[in-house]
Amino acid sequence: MNIRFYNARILTMKDENIIEGELWTDNDRISYIGPSVDSNDKDFEREIDCKGNLLMPGLKNAHTHSAMTFSRSLADEYCLNDWLFKAIFPREEKLTPEHVYWFSKLAYADYLAGGITSCFDMYFHKDENAKAAVETGFRHVFCGAANDFGGFDELEDYYNRLNSYDPLVSFYLGFHAEYTTCEDNLKRMSELAHKYSAPVFTHISETAAEVEGCKERYGVTPAVILDKLGIFDFGGGGFHCVWFTDEDREIFKNRGLWSVFNACSNLKLASGITPVYKFIEKDMKIAIGTDGAGSNNALSMFREMYLSTVLSNVETNNAAAVDPFTILKAGTTGGALCMGLNDSDVLDAGKKADIIMLDMHKPSMQPENNIIRNIIYSADNSVVKMTMIDGKILYEDGNYTTLDINEVIRECNKFKEDLA
Amino acid sequence: MNIRFYNARILTMKDENIIEGELWTDNDRISYIGPSVDSNDKDFEREIDCKGNLLMPGLKNAHTHSAMTFSRSLADEYCLNDWLFKAIFPREEKLTPEHVYWFSKLAYADYLAGGITSCFDMYFHKDENAKAAVETGFRHVFCGAANDFGGFDELEDYYNRLNSYDPLVSFYLGFHAEYTTCEDNLKRMSELAHKYSAPVFTHISETAAEVEGCKERYGVTPAVILDKLGIFDFGGGGFHCVWFTDEDREIFKNRGLWSVFNACSNLKLASGITPVYKFIEKDMKIAIGTDGAGSNNALSMFREMYLSTVLSNVETNNAAAVDPFTILKAGTTGGALCMGLNDSDVLDAGKKADIIMLDMHKPSMQPENNIIRNIIYSADNSVVKMTMIDGKILYEDGNYTTLDINEVIRECNKFKEDLA
Numbered sequence: 001m002n003i004r005f006y007n008a009r010i011l012t013m014k015d016e017n018i019i020e021g022e023l024w025t026d027n028d029r030i031s032y033i034g035p036s037v038d039s040n041d042k043d044f045e046r047e048i049d050c051k052g053n054l055l056m057p058g059l060k061n062a063h064t065h066s067a068m069t070f071s072r073s074l075a076d077e078y079c080l081n082d083w084l085f086k087a088i089f090p091r092e093e094k095l096t097p098e099h100v101y102w103f104s105k106l107a108y109a110d111y112l113a114g115g116i117t118s119c120f121d122m123y124f125h126k127d128e129n130a131k132a133a134v135e136t137g138f139r140h141v142f143c144g145a146a147n148d149f150g151g152f153d154e155l156e157d158y159y160n161r162l163n164s165y166d167p168l169v170s171f172y173l174g175f176h177a178e179y180t181t182c183e184d185n186l187k188r189m190s191e192l193a194h195k196y197s198a199p200v201f202t203h204i205s206e207t208a209a210e211v212e213g214c215k216e217r218y219g220v221t222p223a224v225i226l227d228k229l230g231i232f233d234f235g236g237g238g239f240h241c242v243w244f245t246d247e248d249r250e251i252f253k254n255r256g257l258w259s260v261f262n263a264c265s266n267l268k269l270a271s272g273i274t275p276v277y278k279f280i281e282k283d284m285k286i287a288i289g290t291d292g293a294g295s296n297n298a299l300s301m302f303r304e305m306y307l308s309t310v311l312s313n314v315e316t317n318n319a320a321a322v323d324p325f326t327i328l329k330a331g332t333t334g335g336a337l338c339m340g341l342n343d344s345d346v347l348d349a350g351k352k353a354d355i356i357m358l359d360m361h362k363p364s365m366q367p368e369n370n371i372i373r374n375i376i377y378s379a380d381n382s383v384v385k386m387t388m389i390d391g392k393i394l395y396e397d398g399n400y401t402t403l404d405i406n407e408v409i410r411e412c413n414k415f416k417e418d419l420a
Numbered sequence: 421m422n423i424r425f426y427n428a429r430i431l432t433m434k435d436e437n438i439i440e441g442e443l444w445t446d447n448d449r450i451s452y453i454g455p456s457v458d459s460n461d462k463d464f465e466r467e468i469d470c471k472g473n474l475l476m477p478g479l480k481n482a483h484t485h486s487a488m489t490f491s492r493s494l495a496d497e498y499c500l501n502d503w504l505f506k507a508i509f510p511r512e513e514k515l516t517p518e519h520v521y522w523f524s525k526l527a528y529a530d531y532l533a534g535g536i537t538s539c540f541d542m543y544f545h546k547d548e549n550a551k552a553a554v555e556t557g558f559r560h561v562f563c564g565a566a567n568d569f570g571g572f573d574e575l576e577d578y579y580n581r582l583n584s585y586d587p588l589v590s591f592y593l594g595f596h597a598e599y600t601t602c603e604d605n606l607k608r609m610s611e612l613a614h615k616y617s618a619p620v621f622t623h624i625s626e627t628a629a630e631v632e633g634c635k636e637r638y639g640v641t642p643a644v645i646l647d648k649l650g651i652f653d654f655g656g657g658g659f660h661c662v663w664f665t666d667e668d669r670e671i672f673k674n675r676g677l678w679s680v681f682n683a684c685s686n687l688k689l690a691s692g693i694t695p696v697y698k699f700i701e702k703d704m705k706i707a708i709g710t711d712g713a714g715s716n717n718a719l720s721m722f723r724e725m726y727l728s729t730v731l732s733n734v735e736t737n738n739a740a741a742v743d744p745f746t747i748l749k750a751g752t753t754g755g756a757l758c759m760g761l762n763d764s765d766v767l768d769a770g771k772k773a774d775i776i777m778l779d780m781h782k783p784s785m786q787p788e789n790n791i792i793r794n795i796i797y798s799a800d801n802s803v804v805k806m807t808m809i810d811g812k813i814l815y816e817d818g819n820y821t822t823l824d825i826n827e828v829i830r831e832c833n834k835f836k837e838d839l840a
Contacts, residue, residue, distance in 0.1 A: 069786070073793035077740040109783035113802065268797070270733040270741075297797035298784055303723070313499075313690040320497040321690075361825060363529035364718055364801070366489070367832045373493035377688070377717035381784070382533065382802035398818075405781060412787045 001045045001391060002026050006036060008050035009360070011371070012347040013057050013332050016325050018371060023055055025353040028391040032349055053385060054358040054371065057347055058117025059301040060335025063239040063260045063289025065123045066107035066140075067100040069412070070419050071294030080207050080269040080295075088294060089149075091419050097128035099419070102411040104132040109403050110299040111138065112395035115356040115384040120201075120260075120289065120339040122174060122239075126158055134166045137394050137402050139354065141339040143201045144174035147181045152188055159196065168390065170340060172236070177203040178222040179210050183229075190230040197234045201258075202226070204238030207271045211243045223248035232257055237338060239289065240265075241279075242272040249282055258285045258338040261330075263307035264298065265291035277312040277321045286330045287338040302380045305331045309376055324376035357386035421465045421811060422446050426456060428470035429780070431791070432767040433477050433752050436745050438791060443475055445773040448811040452769055473805060474778040474791065477767055478537025479721040480755025483659040483680045483709025485543045486527035486560075487520040489832070490839050491714030500627050500689040500715075508714060511839050517548035519839070522831040524552040529823050530719040531558065532815035535776040535804040540621075540680075540709065540759040542594060542659075546578060554586045557814050557822050559774065561759040563621050564594035567601045572608055579616065588810065590760060592656070597623040598642040599630050603649075610650040617654045621678075622646070624658030627691045631663045643668035652677055657758060659709065660685075661699075662692040669702055678705045678758040681750075683727035684718065685711035697732040697741045706750045707758040722800045725751045729796055744796035777806035 005023045010033060012019070024032040024042070068088075075087030100123065111119060118139035123129065126142055133140035142162055146152040155173065162171035173196070175181050175189050193200045204222050205211050211221055218225040224247065226232060232251075237258030244252070244259070252259055261274050279286050288308055290299045305327050312321035336345040344354040358365065358375065362383045365374050375383075387395040394401055425443045430453055432439070444452040444462070488508075495507030520543065531539060538559035543549065546562055553560035562582055566572040575593065582591035593616070595601050595609050613620045624642050625631050631641055638645040644667065646652060652671075657678030664672070664679070672679055681694050699706050708728055710719045725747050732741035756765040764774040778785065784798045785791070795803075807815040814821055 069783075071789075072787065072798060073790035076744070076790075076793055076797065079737065079739045083739065106783055106786060113783060264730070267730040267733055268739060270737050270739045272734055293798070297793065298726075298800070300784070300800060303726075303800070306718075306723075310684070310687040313687055314692055317499065317690050319499045319503065319688060319690045324496070361829060363489075363526055363533060363825070363828075364720070366526060366829050367492065367836060369491075369836065370493040370496075373496055373717070377496065378492060378713070380718070380720060380723070380800040380802060382800060382804075384802075405783070408783075409781060409786050416787060416789065 002043065004039060004042070004044040004047040005050050005055060006047065007052060009052060009054045010347060011054060011056040013329060014346045014348065016372060018054070023347065023355070025391045028353055030347060030349055030351050030353050033347060050357065053360050055347065055355055056358065057332045057336070057345065058354045058356045058387060058389065059115045059331050060287065060339065060341070061111060061116045061119040061289050061299070061301055062287035062335035062338050063262055063291060064119050064121050064299065065292035066119060066121050067103040067123050067129065068292030068294040069103045069106045069110070070099060070415065071292070072297045074294065080271050081209065083269060083295065092124065094419060095124060097125040099415055100125035101128040101132045102408060102415070104129045105136060105403060105408045106412050107293065107299060108132070108136045108138045109400060109405055109408055112387045112400065113384060114300050114302065114381040115358070115387055116301055117354040117356065117387060117389045118336070118339065118341055118344060126162060130162060130165055130169050134168055135402065137168065137389055137392050139168050139341065139344070139389050141341070142169070142171040144172065145176050146185070146189070147176035148185060149180070152185055156192060172201055172340065173198045174201040177210070178214050178226065186226070186229050186231065193231055193234055199234050199236035200231050201236045202238055203240055205243040205248065206240035206266070208243050221245055221248055223251050227251050227255070237285070240271070242266050242274045249278065249284065253282050253284050256285060258287055260287045260289050260338065261308050262289050262291040263304055263311055265295040268297070269295050273311050273315070275312060275315060276308050277316060280322060280326055285334065285338070287334040288327070288331045300381055301331055305376050324373050327376055328372055353388055353391040355388045356384060358383045359385040422463065424459060424462070424464040424467040425470050425475060426467065427472060429472060429474045430767060431474060431476040433749065434766045434768065436792060438474070443767065443775070445811045448773055450767060450769055450771050450773050453767060470777065473780050475767065475775055476778065477752045477765065478774040478776045478807060478809065479535045479751050480707065480759065480761070481531060481536045481539040481709050481719070481721055482707035482755035482758050483682055483711060484539050484541050484719065485712035486539060486541050487523040487543050487549065488712030488714040489523045489526045489530070490519060490835065491712070492717045494714065500691050501629065503689060503715065512544065514839060515544060517545040519835055520545035521548040521552045522828060522835070524549045525556060525823060525828045526832050527713065527719060528552070528556045528558045529820060529825055529828055532807045532820065533804060534720050534722065534801040535778070535807055536721055537774040537776065537807060537809045538756070538759065538761055538764060546582060550582060550585055550589050554588055555822065557588065557809055557812050559588050559761065559764070559809050561761070562589070562591040564592065565596055566605070566609070567596035568605060569600070572605055576612060592621055592760065593618045594621040597630070598634050598646065606646070606649050606651065613651055613654055619654055619656035620651050621656045622658055623660055625663040625668065626660035626686070628663050641665055641668055643671050647671050647675070657705070660691070662686050662694045669698065669704065673702050673704050676705060678707055680707045680709050680758065681728050682709050682711040683724055683731055685715040688717070689715050693731050693735070695732060695735060696728050697736060700742060700746055705754065705758070707754040708747070708751045720801055721751055725796050744793050747796055748792055773808055773811040775808045776804060778803045779805040
């Protein structure tokens with residue numbers, strides 16, 4: 001489908017400038033961005049008057065467990081360790097592929113309503129999840145979730161299979177975390193990374209206790225031991241990074257690894273507050289994710305981006321500790337590059353049409369003293385007017401084009417008893 | 421106008437129960453809440469099928485400076501003191517009644533879109549603001565803003581005049597803060613409180629520096645000196661309360677004063693994090709506000725309520741440090757009682773029809789493991805389907821019935837140069 005957006009303001013994210021004009025799509029790609037020009041010879045299937053609303057790259061949720069929507073508001077009383085071992089792991093044993101199919105669709109509905117065009121997802125029953133992604137038209141990047149309880153045997157198969165399943169789906173090597181993975185399995189992880197010259201992602205330094213445990217086991221922090229085992233020899237990165245030492249940041253900086261922040265989940269589970277400003281001072285590669293709905297409990301990149309800025313202010317006694325545009329880059333371009341979506345990072349001719357429209361007529365986006373700051377400090381999901389992935393409009397004015405939201409809600413609530 | 425809401429779920433906020441049934445309004449009041457009964461003899465002007473959506477009391481924004489929407493994203497680089505003295509006070513000198521009229525309307529648009537049905541507002545040019553409130557149909561409670569730069573001469577006049585201006589408008593005695601008000605003026609404040617046996621509200625213990633300054637001036641904290649001067653002899657309370665000592669909390673508890681929290685503004689201005697759990701442990705009277713858009717920068721009670729829960733978790737290392745229902749009470753019932761809206765506190769027959777409808781078909785409100793937790797941890801303005809004040813629907817499905825949002829936006833942006 002070829003679409004012409006006109007009367008638009010466009011934040012390409014190549015820089016902070018907002019240009020006025022048009023954006024055209026040609027199937028899954030952007031074919032033109034620039035001033036209004038004669039388009040009479042073009043055969044658009046739809047022409048959309050943006051009325052001054054803002055087009056920008058879709059938000060990239062760079063760490064999540066989509067199907068964990070099953071556990072939203074289910075076990076809010078636990079800190080991370082008890083939450084995992086008492087509330088989540090026992091329920092996850094009961095999870096079937098059908099559960100994952102429907103609860104992933106619920107997450108996609110949430111993502112689309114919040115302007116999220118791709119997710120970097122670590123979870124189970126990946127085949128049913130991939131099916132849900134393709135049916136929805138959602139761009140889903142899987143991350144391996146192997147640990148001592150399972151997953152290493154299937155990792156290579158998933159890597160090969162899901163990387164050739166559908167253009168919307170891809171797969172990165174990954175494991176759950178150092179604290180759930182013994183040294184033998186970590187070495188297995190490293191061997192696989194070397195076999196495929198592939199990046200590896202994992203949860204890392206999420207809690208102080210995790211870092212302490214690792215030090216007891218290896219005498220060093222998780223980043224140090226994983227690096228030493230060669231796991232990051234071909235890149236990758238870590239989720240959370242709350243308790244990174246300066247040495248950990250140095251390793252991530254030098255290897256060009258991605259640090260993915262999850263402010264809401266870290267607050268809720270009492271894990272801690274990431275000093276985001278320290279990563280930015282070092283000009284490190286950063287991205288942002290929601291983590292799962294069980295620990296967040298929202299799946300809102302707006303809330304994540306907001307907290308990724310302001311939570312550093314109190315610690316530094318500096319109201320400008322973290323620059324809003326840097327965070328907006330982390331939430332869009334950074335996330336895309338982190339998960340290998342090199343054609344979804346910015347808006348430009350030839351790039352993928354993974355685009356959102358923000359409604360500038362919402363009061364929270366006014367007045368227009370600074371539109372980027374309005375997005376970071378003031379916006380929430382209510383400003384998302386449209387979400388397009390791969391050139392297809394999947395969400396517009398509250399309506400879904402590929403999801404039957406009532407069916408998704410009905411199916412998800414059917415499973416409440418199974419997973420209570 | 422008499423309206424029948426049916427197929428509703430109703431959270432009255434009298435307790436945590438959610439009942440299924442109907443809610444009827446009779447002009448500005450609720451006339452019935454309960455199971456579906458024969459209503460054929462009733463003459464409703466409108467009957468609304470709620471389709472299972474949730475009716476609950478409107479959110480109460482218990483501390484704000486509405487017209488400060490002019491300063492949203494205008495001066496995000498400053499901590500509180502520089503922000504006030506370098507960025508805000510010089511611009512406020514240029515503010516005209518016309519500015520306040522339009523920027524208040526912009527705030528009302530934001531409030532209505534976020535399910536807020538009343539605000540406790542401290543600002544200037546109150547007559548134009550009152551006019552904007554009544555035109556909009558918004559329930560606006562003024563708080564005096566007197567300090568050494570002005571306001572004490574007019575305070576009594578405002579108190580008498582605005583308390584009899586319109587049923588939607590009321591006025592509480594108040595002053596800006598101890599640090600902007602000399603002892604003579606504080607005594608004047610106390611005399612006025614005694615003359616009218618009236619509660620008094622003020623900014624209090626917002627920053628550590630403010631408390632230190634007060635200790636230098638009086639040898640004690642702001643709560644202690646204000647209490648000593650008799651300012652709180654007839655009740656009232658304070659906004660922010662970030663740096664309260666145990667003694668301050670004891671005074672507020674014993675006098676039955678309101679502590680109003682403003683988590684977002686305190687984070688953004690690097691003022692600090694309020695230990696909300698300590699106020700709840702003492703069973704104190706608590707409410708929640710957004711503060712102004714210049715320091716927040718959103719005006720979202722959902723974001724405030726969310727942060728009023730989770731920000732205590734890290735400090736206490738307890739994921740359940742603050743109970744979500746207690747915070748939802750603070751954001752609804754507490755706010756209402758704090759600002760004297762004793763008929764807008766809960767939903768019940770005879771109470772004011774200040775009601776919101778939350779869209780339970782939004783993915784962020786699903787699955788329904790726990791609806792109250794979904795509201796606190798997961799919802800944002802995008803779940804607000806309808807906002808009714810005084811029996812009138814002012815916002816429904818993104819549309820305003822009393823505001824021309826495009827006119828408000830146009831007028832507000834006209835003033836950008838005046839206030840740059």
